[in-house]
Amino acid sequence: MVIGACRIFLSIDEAFSLKDKRHIVKSIVERIKSRFNASAAEVDLNDKWKNAVIGIACVSNDSGHADSMINSIVNFVENDGRAVLVDYTTEIIHME
Numbered sequence: 001m002v003i004g005a006c007r008i009f010l011s012i013d014e015a016f017s018l019k020d021k022r023h024i025v026k027s028i029v030e031r032i033k034s035r036f037n038a039s040a041a042e043v044d045l046n047d048k049w050k051n052a053v054i055g056i057a058c059v060s061n062d063s064g065h066a067d068s069m070i071n072s073i074v075n076f077v078e079n080d081g082r083a084v085l086v087d088y089t090t091e092i093i094h095m096e
Helices: 018-036 063-078
Strands: 002-011 039-044 051-060 084-094
Touching: 002 063, 018 039, 018 051, 018 063, 051 063, 063 084
Parallel strands: none
Antiparallel strands: 002 051, 002 084, 039 051
16 A cells, blocks of 8 residues: 655735635645545644645555656646645655
8 A cells, every 4th residue: 555645835825814715725625635536634824824734645556656646736736826836745655
C-alpha cells in the first residue's frame, strides 16, 4: 500500500472575513474530493482569514500513481484562481 500526502499553503486575497475564506476553502476541498476521489480538509491556520493550509491524502498500490494524483491535485489548486498557491510539500509513504 502506498499513501500520497500533501500540504498546500494558500493565500486568499479575495477573503475579507473568515466567512469569505471558509466559503472559498470549503469549495476547493469539496471539488478535490469529488474530482480526484482523495481525502482533503483544512488542517491549519483556521483563524487566519487571508491564509489556509489544506491537507490531502490518497491511497494506491503504485507510488507512481499516487505521485501523479498528488501532482494533478496541486495543479488543479494552482489553476483554480480563487487562491494563490504559496507553497506545498508532498510525501509518498510505503506501507508493508
